[in-house]
Amino acid sequence: MPPPFFARRRFLLCFLALVALAGSWLRAAALADGGLPPDWWRDAVFYEIFVRSFADARSGPLANDGIGDFQGLIDKLDYLNDGQGAAGKSLGVTALWLMPIHPSPSYHGYDVSDYFAVNPEFGDMELFKRFLAEAHRRGIRVIIDFVPNHASSQHPLFQQALKESADGDTRKLFRFAEVPPELFGPWDQRAWHPAGSPERGFYYGVFSSEMPDWNFNDPRVTEHHRRAAEFWLKDVGVDGLRLDAVRYLLEVGEQLQDTTETREWLREFTEFCHRVKPGSFIIGENTARMTEVARAIRGGALDSAFEFDLARATIESVRLHTPGILTKALARLDALYAGDSPWATLLTNHDQERARTQLDGNEALTRLATKVLFTLPGVPFLYYGEELGMQAAKPDPELRTPMPWTAESPNAGFAAAGVRAWKAPKPDYPEVNVAAQRDASDSLLNLYRRLIRLNESSVALRHGRPVPIVADSARLYVQMRETADEAVVIVGNFGAEPVAGPKLTVERSVLRSGWQLSEELERTTVAAPEINATGGFEGWRPLPELAPQSVYVLRWRR
Template identity: 40%
Template sequence: MKYRLLFIAILAGLGTVQANQLTFRVDMGTTPVPAGGVHVAGNFQGAAGFPADWNPATTALTDPDGDHVWEATVNVPAGTYLYKFVNGNAWGRDELVPATCGTSDASGNVNRQVVVGGSAVRLPIVPFADCATQLRFAVDMTGQTVARTGVHVVGNFQALAGYSATNDATALPLTDNNSDGIYEVTISLPAPGMFRYRFVNGNTVANAETVPAACGTADASGTLTRVVNATAAVNTTPSYCFGTCTACSGATLSNYPTYWWNDAVFYEVFVRSFYDSNGDGRGDFAGLTQKLDYLNDGNPATTTDLGVTGLWLMPIMDSPSYHGYDISNYKAVEPDYGTMADFDAFLAAAHRRGIKVILDMVLNHSSSQHPWFTQSAASTTSPYRDWYRWSPTDLGYGPFGGSGWHPRNGNYFYGAFWEGMPDLNWRNPQLKAAMWDADRFWLRKGVDGFRLDAVRYLVETGSTTADTRETLGILEEFHDSLKAVNPAALSVGEAWTNSSGVVPYVSNGRLDLCFEFDLASSIIGAVSQGSPTALRNQLNLVTSLYPRLQYATFLTNHDQNRVFDGLGSNVARMKQAAALYLTMPGVPFLYYGEEVGMAGTGPDEDKRRPMQWTAGAQSGFTTGTPWRSINSNYGTYNVATEQADANSLLSHYKKLIGLRTASETLRKGYYLPATSSAAAVLAYARVYGPEATLMVANLGGTAISSSTLSLSMSTLAPGNYQVTELYSGQAAGTVTVNAQGGFSTFTSTLPALAANQTWVLRLRSATATGTASAQPAFAVALYPNPTAGAVRLALAAAPTAQSQLQVFDLAGRLLQTRSFSGSSYLLETAGWAGGTYFVRVQSGASVAMQRLVVER
């Protein structure tokens, strides 16, 4: 249940958390109430000050006037909340919410939902286990610059729905959780009726849309408004473009934004362990600069460099610890690594080679040796006292079991990770200003963004230490601060949790990317176990959840046992794992030394040992004594030895990175599942414009001499396509793409697919023009999306001929085919299983595809 809750959690404001009254009301007139009374449980409870969310016994409703309407009022910040009523005080007595007025979570539970904006909400009375009239508003914001305060809807429905006064532009925010450009919100009404409404790009009525006369109706003041006749149990407004009477070209399966980082391959570097330039046993900026040509020499014609185009530097700021995650000065570099001038020289040298540089920024905590903390701890009257969290007693909670509170000078301070890392108090405006100033300091130096450590734990709410709405609000402020200095700056977060729980961090203008930990473990598990099933499911889930391509892929990082150990030091499996994540959607990050087979398990220091450059003394890392001993496998697994071997792991990484860099399809193509007749094969396609790349990975332990491949549909133009295996350069046959953009039972002309081998098959048109104009796309919108019921399909303009609609599931099965005329069609999803589907619409030569999520 909690995973879905995290996915929908949002903030409507910036970072300031304002409590609003939320009143729940339920009619128990036809339901006997037990001695335990009536309660309400949901994900609002922690925010409202109760000990935990989803507790059926802590939030009681009362009926003081005996009218059988039970009520409870709580104070909560802006957000979207799920809840349900409980006739008693224990699970098993909770209501079964009908799907027509509920939202399904990841566990299949159906809950009620309410959106709280900037004012009080007094929910309409609803019968226990029954529905009120549902009204969903939807507006397409494609082409609009959405205001930082979000999109809202106003109208004469507001007071009836419990949202303060009519035309309150702060009360009801809309969200775009699936990144299709359509902002949506659903409300409950006590009765059907005809209602006026307008959308607002911001949170003041002055920013409301001007509704054209073609679809507007004048109110008493002469203002043109939209009108909806909400007479059904569930009602949905058309998702016209903001300020228009028509649909517009929204994001489709093949039309979505990409950014410079989607073209990049990143390399994570621990400077202390990369290369020592002065013989003191510690890596430094000068050493990193000397080794830049290994990473990327800036000349695309050479093949001696690794080819990465981005660097993530683990903490380089002044710190008393070897790892640097306890920072004592946010505007100074670690003296072990050199001077600020040395860093500036490195940054300039990297940029000359076309390498972007992002820095590890630690927002959650500082060092206990930071002057801010020493002054905070020195006196209860210090101006820095409130920059950290203090208590006269040990409050006993922490995110990892046990207490995160530590004694100091007769009081206790909060440090979630360790007493040497006291948590910063992000509710203090002076602290916040100082941290934004530090971020801007590095951006003005020219760094290209930040990797943010431990973003789930920034702001605690009571004893809730992770994933709070206040934390998401801080990240919205961080986004604004970052983009104000450099609109192209990248932010990538470490939100180490399940995929559904990560999604809020890359939604609603927070972070650009987060690391996909579940996908990383699925890759390693699939390669280790020789089965594609779990990895296929995870790929499909990631495709369903994230904004298109906007997540970071990797195998392991500095906090995990190295992948070489995880795969049993098996080079063939390492090669396959690399082939998978370097061709998948997302933005790949390598951990330094991964490409040569560095080992490392146990203490963190052993996962961060010195880089293995040669088979010589100290592996070529230093002329002195290394800060940590060299891995025992350096004699075989090192850069010099592997550079001389065309079949080495390092050569394999170079080849894959080169293929990705050269292929726009591998960098920007959307993902489609493909199928193979061989059970051990994972197959998927990447499609971009007129081309596709089909990945075919044999995860089994034996070669596959004959198998067929199928793709159910895509936006490819029909015709014959030449197939080339890009890794080897071999011709692999010809495939005929059908009118649905798919093909079936294709068999390549290549030799057997070896165990742990992956083919990278490019499909390039041989008979068509090879351009997108051969099969032009057109705009199609689906709303509501996600849905639990019927879906309205809207085209930007009415085609002159009939259109054909096809629905496919993620297994590639064609589920429905329909023909329709005009610009609109109602698609019923009753009886469909919950999950992701592809809806394909063709009218003449024009094709559009959309992703549809059905909730059950």
């Protein structure tokens, strides 16, 4: 019979196991009925999809028109996450961001002509809801693009405004002026556009004449946007919104971006979304520098935002073999957010050259950048096709070409072979496609799978508190983060040659002797350090040598 201490401990372990089991059952149940645990997005890995380019249905009313649609998306959900966890063969992402799905005159959809409907080329609302249910069934949550700053010039309200005289009521929903107060916008583009005839004046469209800015000083605009947000979050059941171009909502005098009034509007809008759907996730596209992005997030204007400075630092660090660029960016973020990490990490999105293109087509560097991405603090976002190493430079439509599923000519499995696709796939699709990489264990696709699971399994990796760590070589990438019962040290060699492993010193951490240590990424064995009374170690050399372009994740578990 064990002594009472062990009996108590066994009871405690059983109890904890039951609690964990109940927790996972509750999570699954919550996903099924649409309820959302708070901050679910902090544990998610997001995948950004351009519906037009993902998959054309093979049967039904939307089939074989060369345009991706919701049915095609449903048919490919098992590729993204088959709901079987590590036992399955899927990529393992747990959330999707769909680029605009609303009716729009453009191919990209960032000029919305009806905020309450879906683009008929993609399907109808019933089909969209079926897609949503299929995603939720697999444990995948879905956020959609929401474009608050501007409408389409084809939006019925703007069309009506164009017809009105200068004091017309609908004109007040947009920014009209008899004479433009200034001709140019924040990046010296033309921002005031003639409204058709001299007596109708000009209107403001920060992006283009096809995208008239809403006038947020008119309360009807806020009311319209809130009704639309409530419709999608509550009636349709999406799990969050990705807000487009949030720097530009409210202009104040000559200040055309990053105004206090914009952050205040966003804070109230985000609160509204949380009220109508508790747990809904509001992430913004703010292309400002990290100080401004942090001000928005920390002030409650957004739950999260893309950390574009960090993305640039990641790519440049890898491209120039200079981890210091990234280390400095991370140190600034740690200071700005006091150790919290609510921001979204990425290598690229639909507006940027593909990662492999930015890395001069180099596959080894692309793999390295990917390893760095999924070992950064934050919430990772991945743009479709990056997991295959697609390459593309601007103009924008080239960044948004059909997903290559197979080597089938001429549509790469995106659409049936006899169909004329809305856009041709990239010419390297015979090699760069899902089928070619799925079963090749050393493929980029399989590296993504491994990294996504590693990232999802480690709270310390995603959101651990930063721990000061000193290495005896400044040429290496070294980070440490910890939670109450886990610690990770990330060691990277960004160079093309092997180097000697560094000696690492930590003064204090959560570590205690007896915690289990393993290396989780490069599949190597490491020597454990002597942990002192404050959780520190001195001059520890975990690896004799670091392979070229490698990232090691040394992970302790209690």
